Amino acid sequence: MKIKKGDIVQLQIEKYAFEGKGIAKVSKNELLGINDTDGAEKNYVVFVHGSYPGDVVKARLTKIKKSYAEAITTEIISASPDRVKAKCKYFGVCGGCKQQDLSYQKQTEYKQLQVEEIFYKLGGLSNFIVEKILPSDDVYFYRNxxxxxxxxxxxxxxxxxxxxxxxxxxxxxxxxxxxxxxxxxxxxxxxxxxxxxxxxxxxxxxxxxxxxxxxxxxxxxxxxxxxxxxxxxxxxxxxxxxxxxxxxxxxxxxxxxxxxxxxxxxxxxxxxxxxxxxxxxxxxxxxxxxxxxxxxxxxxGDYTFRISANSFFQTNTKQAEKLYQTALEFAELKGDEIVYDLYSGAGTIAIYISGKTKQVFAFESVQSAVEDAIVNAKLNNISNVKFITADLYKSFLPVAQKNKLPYPDVMIIDPPRSGMHNNTVDDVIQLSPRKIVYVSCNPTTQVRDIKMFSDAGYKLIKIRPVDMFPQTYHIENVALLIK
CATH class of the missing domain: 2.40.50.1070 (OB fold (Dihydrolipoamide Acetyltransferase, E2P))
Incomplete structure (x- = not known):
């Protein structure tokens, strides 16, 4: 007898994986309904969509590989004690709030564990401090x-x-x-x-x-x-x-x-x-x-920002202050540093840290965002931030050299989910700042980039997850690297 795609199997969910999947560890004999008599370890992994640790579920197999399978929950036989009733009537159909049936405390616990697992196991990184996740004050009605x-x-x-x-x-x-x-x-x-x-x-x-x-x-x-x-x-x-x-x-x-x-x-x-x-x-x-x-x-914080229809602005305003404050605390600015801010958007981070440093040079690819940033600096009477249009998907260093900018002491980097382009990583390494504060909405691409910095002589000192998106599996993370 052979397991095949479409089979319904019963599984005990033991762990929680990144992007909202429960994990069951079984032997293939168990999947086939055969009693294990040889003492073999449970080493076959099944990723089960729509499940949480503590659940016993029936699930339909959707993908079968040599070392793992994927499945979708069809029935909850015994529910995890961490489950709660979803608030929204569209839950399970709309793809927005995939964790709405999980208690918020557990949401943050699992997000913390997921970030740690990505850094330790996927990244192979060690000997760094993991600070406790910053939960969101509002778990509903938080998006702007x-x-x-x-x-x-x-x-x-x-x-x-x-x-x-x-x-x-x-x-x-x-x-x-x-x-x-x-x-x-x-x-x-x-x-x-x-x-x-x-x-x-x-x-x-x-x-x-x-x-x-x-x-x-x-x-x-x-x-x-x-x-x-x-x-x-x-x-x-x-x-x-x-x-x-x-x-x-x-x-x-x-x-x-x-x-x-x-x-x-x-x-x-x-x-x-x-x-x-x-x-x-x-x-x-x-x-x-x-x-x-x-x-x-x-x-x-204390700063006002103009937002146009197409401006990027953190969608959880209250939590954005916690995120930026974390980045500022990681940077430990003394007031005499030159700071480069990459992927600066409408200038929110650059302006937020401006009172703690000598000069900020903020680089952004989107011209309309740069124009918003210039307005935002004027709104807040900020004179020590310069906003520069540069293609961060190719190479920004020639722009910095053309403008004869001083080399940075600290760099704050907040790229999109896809992370940094290799050319941009190379530019940062060439500039050789003594500190890098890396803010990311995707810990997987963040780890990929941090490994490149590690190979170039940077040490990961500490990280801190910040939950910007309750009810979803998305998580922001701040990392500090020192040359």
Missing amino acids: KMEFSFSDKRWLTKKEIATEDKFQKNFALGLHIPKIFDKVHDVDECFLQSELSNSILNFTRKFFLHRNTSVYSTKTHTGYLRNLVIRQSYHTKDLMVNLVTSEENDELLKEYSENLVNSYPAITTIVNNISKKLSAVAVGDYEKVYFGSGYIFDKI
């Missing part, structure tokens, strides 16, 4: 930005398909189903942003449905509506509605804006991003402002 998608193909759940109710199948406004890019799950509430955000979402759906407005198709590349992006300030209560469309339509947008502001006076600006891109990215080629200034403002 939500991005919803329009689709001409609505995803129907099994329950909806089983009913005889009629659904609007060619219009949806909501969130994508994991790994399905052409269909959207129509949602009327989300617990990650505010209740006001949900109201605006539902108003927008009703407004455009009533007018039979066309929806952009990723297949034919025709249609009007692409995305709805809602940005809310935590400290100032500013609120931006950004509608992303494939073309201009002044008459319709004016009507939408007037109706929206009349219904929700808390809205401070409405922007229309027009995108001709074929890819499903909620960033326009240009924008038009229909109400307000086109910007919102928020604070991190």
Whole structure:
């Protein structure tokens, strides 16, 4: 008898893996239902989606390899004591909050263990300090930005398909189903942003449905509506509605804006991003402002930041201060250092640390972000930060040399999930700062890059995870390296 893809097996979940999978360790005989009599160790690993340590589950095998298998939970026979009731009715269908049925204390414990495992086992790193994870004060309604998608193909759940109710199948406004890019799950509430955000979402759906407005198709590349992006300030209560469309339509947008502001006076600006891109990215080629200034403002610590429709700004404002403070504490600035800030975005980290150092040179690839950063420095009367446009995916060192910048004492690096380009790593090594503070939203790529720095003579001193995204398996991590 041989196990095969599609088989249902019973498993005891013992550990938790990165990206939300439970781990069962068994022998293949156990999978086949054969009693082990030879004393062989349980060394065959099954990664089980939708399970937690302490669960006993039935799971369908989806992938079978020589040393491991993958499976999806089909039935929970005995639930882990760490399970809780999910708050959202879309849990299990929408791909956003995959840990919503796990107690928040356990979420942070597992995130801490996952980061440690990545550094110790995947990275092979040792002799460094692991500081305790910083949990989020808010575990719901913490996001300052939500991005919803329009689709001409609505995803129907099994329950909806089983009913005889009629659904609007060619219009949806909501969130994508994991790994399905052409269909959207129509949602009327989300617990990650505010209740006001949900109201605006539902108003927008009703407004455009009533007018039979066309929806952009990723297949034919025709249609009007692409995305709805809602940005809310935590400290100032500013609120931006950004509608992303494939073309201009002044008459319709004016009507939408007037109706929206009349219904929700808390809205401070409405922007229309027009995108001709074929890819499903909620960033326009240009924008038009229909109400307000086109910007919102928020604070991190003592500093105020202007945020445009396409600016990068940490989505958990309260937690961002903890993240930046951790980076600042790791840097241990004395006040006389030259600091380079790579992937500086709208200048949030550079400005946050500016009062503790002599000079900051901040490098960013996106020109609009650099323009926002320059404005943010002026807003805060900061004169010791210089923002520089440089391609961090090729090489930024020639730009620094062309501008005759002094070499850095400290570098703060906060790249995207993909981590640093090898050329950028080489540039940092050539500049040879005595300290590197590496902030990452992906510990796996962070470890990959840290190993390259280690090979060049840097020692990992300490790390600290910071939970920016409760209910999800995503985790930020700050690392300190010294030459």
